[in-house]
Amino acid sequence: MSQRQWVSFANRRVAFMLPLGFASGLPLALTSGTLQAWLTIAGVDLRTVGIFTLVGLPYTVKFLWAPLMDRFVPPWLGRRRGWMVATQLAVAAGLTAMAATGPGDRPWMLGILALAVAFLSASLDIVFDAYRTDVLQPQERGLGAAVWVNGYRLALVVAGAVALVLADSIGWQRTYWLMAGLMAAGVVTILLSPEPADPGKPPQSLMEAVWGPITEFFSRPEAVGFLLLIVLYKAGDAFAATLSTAFLIGGIGFTATDVGLMRGVGIAATLLGALVGGVAMARMGLFRALLAFGVLQAVSNLSFMALAWAGKNYPVMVAAVVFENFSGGMGTSAFVAFVMSLCDHRYTATQFALLSSLEALGRVLLGRPAAELVETVGWGQFFFVTFLVALPGLVLLWRLRGSLDNHRPPESKRATGLAPASPAVE
Known part of the structure; x- marks a missing residue:
């Protein structure tokens, strides 16, 4: 470091x-x-x-x-x-x-x-x-x-x-x-x-507090692309995670104790991945971090496909859970930084709440389609589909590459003069 x-x-x-x-x-x-x-x-x-x-x-x-x-x-x-x-x-x-x-x-x-x-x-x-x-x-x-x-x-x-x-x-x-x-x-x-x-200067009226965050966000030329990226970036990761416990217990045959222990390992891997991702972002920049971590998130779903093919295999399970949680932690640190970069300081509370709710809504709605897909194609093919679901977000990310690292909300531009903030320590 x-x-x-x-x-x-x-x-x-x-x-x-x-x-x-x-x-x-x-x-x-x-x-x-x-x-x-x-x-x-x-x-x-x-x-x-x-x-x-x-x-x-x-x-x-x-x-x-x-x-x-x-x-x-x-x-x-x-x-x-x-x-x-x-x-x-x-x-x-x-x-x-x-x-x-x-x-x-x-x-x-x-x-x-x-x-x-x-x-x-x-x-x-x-x-x-x-x-x-x-x-x-x-x-x-x-x-x-x-x-x-x-x-x-x-x-x-x-x-x-x-x-x-x-x-x-x-x-x-x-x-x-x-x-x-x-x-x-x-x-x-x-x-x-x-x-x-x-x-940031607070809104001058409740009407501005309600509509100002929306009109300000959609005044940006990249607004629709950013919204789609919020929905798609972690879609593959979320799609695979919706039925992970059911897969490990019902699909493979691991015990509840096995899965409980692996949850602890998974949490540790997530925390480590988030820290490693946060440190790496300081050197890589937002776009490259989102791209690298997004690719890792997508590939990690294939490790569960390998587990579905391998059956009840403890080393493969440990490798899959650690890989998935570590890459997911890295992706989360980059994703939260991305959402923060989209917020105007005048309306931070509203814009962050709206954008994060949009991502959460997509995650909640994936449970039923995931179950139906598993019943139709089986576990191995399901995890391959979750890998494919992650690809549109990466393609969109690549198309927005010129906008991400230099993007600032209008109020932030006026406050910073488009210059990066000083690294001075408080």
Whole structure:
């Protein structure tokens, strides 16, 4: 790693991405998988537990209220950090209320609180994404995204696996109180975090906050191409991942323990891949990183095709899972940096929420077609098709190569004079 890359890693703008990513990821498991475990152990019927899955809805529609967080500026700590403090404290309070309520005889009360926490957590994600985009300079975005992903994944482990172990020892109520304390303690990180050098001028009206991000984005000549690239870039990777667990257990015959252990290995490979990808981006630039990592993502799907042909073969499974997760982590760091590069600082919260929701929508819609394809052609051919699905995104990426590394939203151009941001350390 070059001296400049080490300087970028040591930059406190990048370093703060780790605890902020942790705070972003912590509430997710506490309102989904961990909450389902609590309900199940408390004896809540399966139908009610199933209804609780709707608690995650705010994460998918958070772009609806993102304009409010662009338009209004709290009277403390600025537009981004002010909202970060308010929403993070609110999430901590919500988790405390969940702990105090519990399933009891009225699980619907816990459901309402969990929905409120999910809404507040989604709001926290909106402003976190906006802050990350505003505070990181262009050459830091890949590494900053990678460090963020590591913090986020660590939080999922703490709020998932660690919380389940703690609940067996100290009870669910104390476990949720402890998690609420972690959220509240994270406010210290926000207070110490640097203010963005170019926070952008807030929209002057709610109408501008709603329509300004859309009209500004589509005023760019490459707008439609960028939107298609967001949908297509990770489509092959997402298509293959939709049924990966079903493939390993039902298609090949590995045990649930085998798959559980490989999930841990996969998470480690993803985190390492994100860090390697973020560091590599500092030298490669956005286009070359997207292309190289995208090719690796596509080829990694062929490793699962090889596993389908090899059958229940542990070395091949380990190689396929590690390769797929490592390349996926690299692709994620480049993809998040790409989305950040498309945001105008005036409308960062809304534009990032809209663009990331567009990518997530495509991922959600792939499950049913994937299952039907497997039933028609079998597992080996399915993974070859997922490789083919990744190719249109790479072709489009190549056609947009002249636009990516030099692209700046209009407001950013005026602020920077089209010059790269200085690598000076905060």
